[in-house]
Amino acid sequence: MKKLIELTVNGEHHEVAVTPEASLLNVLRGDLGLVGPKKGCDAGSCGCCSVHVDGKVVYSCMTYAVGAQGKEITTVEGIGHADDLHPLQQAFIDAGAVQCGYCTSGILMAAKQLLDTTPKPDEETIRHAIAGNLCRCTGYAKIVDAIKLAADRL
Amino acid sequence: MSVIGKSVARPDALDKVTGGKAYPVNFQLPGMLHGKLLRSPYPHAKILSIDTSAAEQLPGVKAVLTHHDVPQRKFTSVYFVPTDTKSLPQDLLIMSDHVRFAGQPVAAVAATSAEIAEQALELIEVDYEDLPAVFDPEEAMQAGAPQLHDGAENNIAVAPVMEFGDIEAGFAGADHIFEGTYTTQRAHTCYLEPRVCVAEYNGNDGYTINSSMQHLFGLREKLAFALEIPESNVRVIKPPYIGGGFGGKLDMSYIEPVAALLSRKSGRPVRMEHTRYEDFITTTRNPIKVYLKTGVKKDGTFTARYASSILDAGAHATHGAEVINVHGFAWLSSYHCENMKWEGKSVYTNNMIGGGYRGYGAPQACFAFESQNDEICETLGLDPIEFRKKNARQLGSAHPLVPGLTIDSYAMEEVLDRGAEAIGLAQRHPPGANGDGTTKRGIGMALFPFWVSGCVGFPDIYEHSGAIVKLNVDGTADVATASVDIGSGQITTLLQIAAEELGLPMAAMRMVDTSDTTTVPFDAPTHASRITYGSGLAIKAAAGEAKKRLLDVAGTMLEASPEDLEVVDGIVRVKGSPDTALTVADVASRAESPFIQFTDQGPAPTTLAEKGTIIGLSSMAPPSNPSPIAAGFVEVEVDTETGEVKVDRVVYSHDLGRVINPKGAEGQVEGGFQQGIGYALMEEIQFDPDSGTCLTGCFLDYKIPTAVEMPTQIESIFVESNEPTGPFGAKSMSEACVVVPAPAIANAIYNATGARLKDLPITPERVLAALGEL
Numbered sequence: 001m002k003k004l005i006e007l008t009v010n011g012e013h014h015e016v017a018v019t020p021e022a023s024l025l026n027v028l029r030g031d032l033g034l035v036g037p038k039k040g041c042d043a044g045s046c047g048c049c050s051v052h053v054d055g056k057v058v059y060s061c062m063t064y065a066v067g068a069q070g071k072e073i074t075t076v077e078g079i080g081h082a083d084d085l086h087p088l089q090q091a092f093i094d095a096g097a098v099q100c101g102y103c104t105s106g107i108l109m110a111a112k113q114l115l116d117t118t119p120k121p122d123e124e125t126i127r128h129a130i131a132g133n134l135c136r137c138t139g140y141a142k143i144v145d146a147i148k149l150a151a152d153r154l
Numbered sequence: 155m156s157v158i159g160k161s162v163a164r165p166d167a168l169d170k171v172t173g174g175k176a177y178p179v180n181f182q183l184p185g186m187l188h189g190k191l192l193r194s195p196y197p198h199a200k201i202l203s204i205d206t207s208a209a210e211q212l213p214g215v216k217a218v219l220t221h222h223d224v225p226q227r228k229f230t231s232v233y234f235v236p237t238d239t240k241s242l243p244q245d246l247l248i249m250s251d252h253v254r255f256a257g258q259p260v261a262a263v264a265a266t267s268a269e270i271a272e273q274a275l276e277l278i279e280v281d282y283e284d285l286p287a288v289f290d291p292e293e294a295m296q297a298g299a300p301q302l303h304d305g306a307e308n309n310i311a312v313a314p315v316m317e318f319g320d321i322e323a324g325f326a327g328a329d330h331i332f333e334g335t336y337t338t339q340r341a342h343t344c345y346l347e348p349r350v351c352v353a354e355y356n357g358n359d360g361y362t363i364n365s366s367m368q369h370l371f372g373l374r375e376k377l378a379f380a381l382e383i384p385e386s387n388v389r390v391i392k393p394p395y396i397g398g399g400f401g402g403k404l405d406m407s408y409i410e411p412v413a414a415l416l417s418r419k420s421g422r423p424v425r426m427e428h429t430r431y432e433d434f435i436t437t438t439r440n441p442i443k444v445y446l447k448t449g450v451k452k453d454g455t456f457t458a459r460y461a462s463s464i465l466d467a468g469a470h471a472t473h474g475a476e477v478i479n480v481h482g483f484a485w486l487s488s489y490h491c492e493n494m495k496w497e498g499k500s501v502y503t504n505n506m507i508g509g510g511y512r513g514y515g516a517p518q519a520c521f522a523f524e525s526q527n528d529e530i531c532e533t534l535g536l537d538p539i540e541f542r543k544k545n546a547r548q549l550g551s552a553h554p555l556v557p558g559l560t561i562d563s564y565a566m567e568e569v570l571d572r573g574a575e576a577i578g579l580a581q582r583h584p585p586g587a588n589g590d591g592t593t594k595r596g597i598g599m600a601l602f603p604f605w606v607s608g609c610v611g612f613p614d615i616y617e618h619s620g621a622i623v624k625l626n627v628d629g630t631a632d633v634a635t636a637s638v639d640i641g642s643g644q645i646t647t648l649l650q651i652a653a654e655e656l657g658l659p660m661a662a663m664r665m666v667d668t669s670d671t672t673t674v675p676f677d678a679p680t681h682a683s684r685i686t687y688g689s690g691l692a693i694k695a696a697a698g699e700a701k702k703r704l705l706d707v708a709g710t711m712l713e714a715s716p717e718d719l720e721v722v723d724g725i726v727r728v729k730g731s732p733d734t735a736l737t738v739a740d741v742a743s744r745a746e747s748p749f750i751q752f753t754d755q756g757p758a759p760t761t762l763a764e765k766g767t768i769i770g771l772s773s774m775a776p777p778s779n780p781s782p783i784a785a786g787f788v789e790v791e792v793d794t795e796t797g798e799v800k801v802d803r804v805v806y807s808h809d810l811g812r813v814i815n816p817k818g819a820e821g822q823v824e825g826g827f828q829q830g831i832g833y834a835l836m837e838e839i840q841f842d843p844d845s846g847t848c849l850t851g852c853f854l855d856y857k858i859p860t861a862v863e864m865p866t867q868i869e870s871i872f873v874e875s876n877e878p879t880g881p882f883g884a885k886s887m888s889e890a891c892v893v894v895p896a897p898a899i900a901n902a903i904y905n906a907t908g909a910r911l912k913d914l915p916i917t918p919e920r921v922l923a924a925l926g927e928l
Contacts, residue, residue: 034173035173035174035175035180036172036173036174038174038177038179038346038347038397039179039348039427040346040347040348040430041430041852041853042429042430043430043852043853043854045852045853045854046346046430046853048346075173076171076172076173077172077173080172081172082168082172085171085172089171089172090171092167092171093163093164093167093168093171094163095817096161096163096164096817096818096820096821098164098166098167098170098171099641099642099643099821099825100345100346100347100395100396100397100398100399100640100641100642101166101167101170101171101174101395101397101641102174102177102345102346102347102397102398102641103346104170104171104174105173105174108171123866126861127861127862127864127866128861128862130860130861131860131861131862132860133860133861134344134346134853134858134860135346135825135828135861136343136344136345136346136398136400136825136828136829136858137398137641137642137821137825138821138824138825138828139821139823139824139825139826139827139828139859139864139868140824140828140860140861140864141820141821141824141864141868142817142820142821142824143861144861
């Protein structure tokens with residue numbers, strides 16, 4: 001049985017009918033058309049689905065949509081867009097941190113939480129901050145470079 | 155050169171940092187249904203009956219399929235060979251009443267939601283006859299083992315043998331003989347975008363398919379064959395990019411034909427997406443057990459080399475029947491020796507089907523021969539660099555794969571010397587002599603002396619490419635190719651090649667992202683390190699043809715001979731008098747203009763010869779198969795109390811002919827080492843020994859390196875040998891960096907501890923066992 005819930009995503013208010021077991025990821029992607037968060041494992045182990053809930057990074061595949069009511073949800077679409085990129089997004093382009101890009105949405109959200117709380121992180125802090133996000137293309141080297149670059153620019 | 159050699163930004167990066175809308179996983183069609191597969195819990199069984207009536211009654215279910223409903227034409231799923239190939243066994247069915255691995259699909263449902271489709275699967279009753287199963291390839295070859303395929307005696311799918319010289323005489327003439335057995339495990343590519351497709355039946359036996367795959371035309375050919383319809387009845391849409399492949403999407407899986415048939419039965423488009431568990435049991439790097447015997451003179455010169463390799467193909471041969479050959483090539487071609495023999499066997503078992511994975515048989519080979527070469531050097535007190543130089547192939551010598559060709563670029567010595575210098579190989583300690591207490595440090599290296607830039611020379615493998623390059627009136631160019639960007643930067647590399655050839659800035663270049671099998675020429679898959687060389691040559695040829703026409707029109711406009719013109723940064727000018735110039739936009743506009751042009755002096759005719767879009771087209775095979783050369787050097791720390799191995803530092807040296815995009819090339823190395831380190835130390839798909847069920851179906855059980863496990867120092871050294879047949883001198887890049895890490899790490903562990911590890915992955919348990927601590 002579906003239940004009508006209210007979600008605030010990227011500053012926009014939505015009403016959606018969801019089943020109690022629906023994940024936030026499926027609601028974002030399926031009901032709201034926000035395809036930035038990606039499904040890589042659906043088991044809370046890859047980080048491709050990472051979004052912010054009240055400023056904290058969470059795996060949206062492991063978050064019930066009904067539990068996100070009344071909270072501020074931010075997806076990668078909410079941090080910048082093509083003509084107004086977030087410094088992290090620009091740094092990922094400039095540093096060559098994007099390859100297949102499937103992990104990028106999630107890693108950007110993990111990195112944003114890091115820089116929101118720790119403006120000038122050292123490398124070890126950066127690596128631990130993204131350790132919950134898997135990337136299979138880059139070896140993380142240029143992702144770490146990009147986060148450092150964004151921290152310098154911010 | 156103005157664009158080649160520059161770290162230009164990837165054109166696809168902007169979309170990817172703002173949410174990545176163009177992945178196949180995001181593709182939808184109106185009225186689309188969702189399909190799911192029912193998979194066998196038994197590794198070997200006969201289906202006695204299937205009752206789908208309850209599933210069909212479930213509201214929302216629109217179509218159900220079993221083996222009774224699908225064509226029973228056997229095929230190979232491998233994209234890069236013709237469907238009627240004699241090289242690979244045709245042993246696969248879309249669905250069969252004979253189950254050969256745990257997880258084989260036995261029924262499929264399409265419903266209005268994925269949840270309903272899953273519920274329907276639970277309502278399907280299957281009566282299985284459980285059959286004896288065999289999981290070990292050596293047991294599978296024994297008399298009395300269950301026979302898995304008709305015509306495959308002793309379960310041997312293929313058994314290639316290659317031999318030259320006089321192996322017995324070679325061993326008789328050796329001063330020393332070394333023997334060893336090296337085993338490698340089943341590893342998954344771990345592309346992050348799952349395999350996914352949307353299939354739509356169009357009537358008249360025709361289908362349109364959108365899929366996350368590495369070969370547009372391969373999917374068309376395989377799907378048409380399996381569905382028993384003409385090839386052009388299948389239209390495959392090219393995704394602008396996919397979320398990773400690494401060889402793991404180099405064959406048609408079950409979902410494409412099943413989704414197509416579900417669409418036909420239901421009359422609606424059908425989407426199917428793998429769960430991560432399904433991806434883990436779909437393709438893998440085949441495990442290979444390699445026995446090596448090498449005869450050497452006192453000075454380290456090879457006198458004879460023998461190898462035998464047993465590959466676990468799993469339930470169906472598919473790639474396993476080709477990986478074994480490429481694996482043999484990787485060993486045979488690696489070092490020069492007059493007397494060599496190799497015997498390979500690809501063996502059916504009731505394990506999951508194998509697949510393509512970056513390196514394609516070479517990681518298993520290189521781990522064996524570079525481990526043994528290290529042992530030879532350590533035992534005989536030989537310098538590891540000089541030993542390899544002595545035995546490696548040489549510039550100008552015969553190409554070991556392609557008769558009649560020679561090795562035209564081969565900077566092996568520089569690759570070795572620069573890498574060894576950067577890591578400090580000459581200064582390393584003797585084995586076990588660096589470190590205090592339980593912390594030991596070591597440096598190791600491995601050379602991958604010979605590899606490919608495509609598949610020229612391999613029988614039955616497609617290797618031609620094509621492209622369309624079209625200039626626009628604003629001075630930009632659109633490039634269309636069937637070559638799929640699987641993440642490693644094909645769009646960027648190919649556009650840089652086209653830009654350089656045309657004389658346009660990178661900002662003027664655009665890759666067409668909406669092509670399909672009806673609109674672009676054939677291209678071989680994105681595999682075998684082939685795109686920069688093979689597709690790059692085709693892109694360059696198409697750009698060259700467009701440029702020729704550009705100069706013809708510009709010659710008319712400038713009243714100059716086309717041969718006297720050059721294009722630099724979007725300006726067409728007379729060589730030696732740069733003021734006599736036009737923009738490319740001026741020329742393209744003239745070519746596209748009406749036949750009468752209005753000028754300041756009034757209407758004036760333009761010439762017929764000028765008219766028409768400035769366009770170039772190519773479809774061609776590359777002339778050669780030049781070899782990259784790669785050497786990996788690593789520094790490790792081994793905890794002799796816990797057995798843990800940590801890679802602290804990497805130096806990677808590679809002759810790629812010409813670097814097209816330095817940052818992109820570095821990214822390939824860094825990611826390659828990530829996969830190589832995972833393969834060396836932690837990754838292994840494991841099965842329950844009784845039921846054959848996969849135990850490592852998620853990233854919590856199948857560990858891959860995170861940012862914390864990766865070394866912070868990865869130095870890439872690119873040696874530019876300028877391959878004469880390559881596009882602007884380029885050869886190839888992205889597989890060799892996955893091949894060298896495992897042997898380099900094993901050799902570094904030997905240098906740290908004196909223990910020789912011959913089985914992958916080198917887990918803490920194995921390290922402790924080798925140290926005598928377990």
